Amino acid sequence: MTQEANTATTAETTVHFEVDEDNFDIRPPDGQRAFISVWDNVLSDEDCTKMIELFEDANEHHRKVNTEARTYTEVNFFDPELSEKFPEFEEFSMKLLNIISEYTEMYRRHNNIMFFPGQCVNEEIKMKKYTN
Numbered sequence: 001m002t003q004e005a006n007t008a009t010t011a012e013t014t015v016h017f018e019v020d021e022d023n024f025d026i027r028p029p030d031g032q033r034a035f036i037s038v039w040d041n042v043l044s045d046e047d048c049t050k051m052i053e054l055f056e057d058a059n060e061h062h063r064k065v066n067t068e069a070r071t072y073t074e075v076n077f078f079d080p081e082l083s084e085k086f087p088e089f090e091e092f093s094m095k096l097l098n099i100i101s102e103y104t105e106m107y108r109r110h111n112n113i114m115f116f117p118g119q120c121v122n123e124e125i126k127m128k129k130y131t132n
Helices: 045-057 080-085 087-110
Strands: 007-009 014-016 063-066 072-075 126-130
Touching: 045 087, 045 126, 080 087
Parallel strands: none
Antiparallel strands: 007 014, 063 072, 072 126
16 A cells, blocks of 8 residues: 555555545543544444355355364465355455555544555455354
């Protein structure tokens, strides 16, 4: 993501986004904040429901992970075989990358972070379902 051009880039696609300047204040950092931010309702209920349905339908692409603390099943939105069978995952991944870029910029401004890298790279988007 670049602040100057308001773009997020994956290996193949550049997504342009706009930051709504009126939705947040730039506040100077203080010792009382832990730099953790929560934004509610970033995704619509319909998008959440659709992603959960897609996750359940893509069970042959699930990867099960067992650790001492947790057990979960995950799906990687950037799995080429998954995108081939379920193109909606690629659409959602681009939508999510756009949202992540927008909120990263809002977070940076909200917390008055001036040292944020000019070029950010996102990890692959994975959806997880925890079972214990």
